Amino acid sequence: MTHTRTRIQVKNSETILDAALDVFSSHGFRGATLDQIAEVAGLSKPNLLYYFPSKEAIHLALLNQLLVTWLDPLRAMNPSGDPVTEIMTYLRKKLETSRDFPRESRLFANEILQGAPHLRAAIEGDLKTLVDEKTVVLKAWMDQGKIAPLPPVHLIFSIWALTQHYADFDVQVRAVLGPDHDPFAEAEAFLEILFTRLLTV
Structure with a gap:
């Protein structure tokens, strides 16, 4: 039997995941604790455990959401x-x-740096299959002389x-550029020139 979650249950789940994203992206999986996540979420630890049985x-819920976001553009x-x-x-x-x-980018980077224990x-599977599929597309364009x-x-x-550099190394990027620069606007302009020239036959 499927139970429909109440609005408050949905809201609390989202609050926990958002708080966990803050904690995991700052401290990594090993450094994060349920107590920290509960504190940031503004919930008691027993209340948190009602929604999620473990850290x-x-x-894993965050990583699964992230993977969808990550793969959709490709x-x-x-x-x-x-x-x-x-x-x-x-x-x-x-x-x-x-x-x-x-935060999601740093969460993913931390997972990979730890050897991808939860995402391997x-x-x-899904990521490699998609990359293999798009590699065939890219190779076909190259063979046709289009790029x-x-x-x-x-x-x-x-x-x-x-692209991920600008999220994962945000502090370094902004420190080097200074406060008067929009790193993403400048990055887009630069990367457009770089890849357009790289892809031109």
């Missing part, structure tokens, strides 16, 4: 579209994700690295 359960790359337009759209969406979801099956010949997987890696 691992909260972490899924949207259209094999029938203009190659440069499709790749640049993907790059912009990844940069927007770093701008709009910096997903990155070896410059490049290692397709490393092209994807470079987009990840050059």
Whole structure:
């Protein structure tokens, strides 16, 4: 029998996940505690445990949500579209994700740095399958002479690295640029020039 959650249950679950995102992205999985998450959420620990049975359960719920957000822009790359337009759209969406979801980006980075104990099956499964699929698309565009010949997987890696950097190393980026700069606006302009030139035959 399926039980429909009440509005307050939905709200409390979202509050816990948002608080956990703050704690995990700041302290990593190992450094985070249920007490910290409960405190940030403004709930008692027993109340938190009513919604999630363990720290691992909260972490996994966040990671599963994150993976959907992370993969959707790559899924949207259209094999029938203009190659440069499709790749640049993907790059912009990844940069927007770093701008709009910096905590999620750091959560993902922490998970990977720890050896992906909770996400290994997903990155070896759904993520790898999607990258393999889009690699075929990129290779076809290259073989047709529509974009410059490049290692397709490393092209994807470079987009990840050059966009997620602005979330994962936000403090460093802003310290170097200074207070009068918008790092994301400047990054978008630079990356557009960089990748347009890189992809041009």
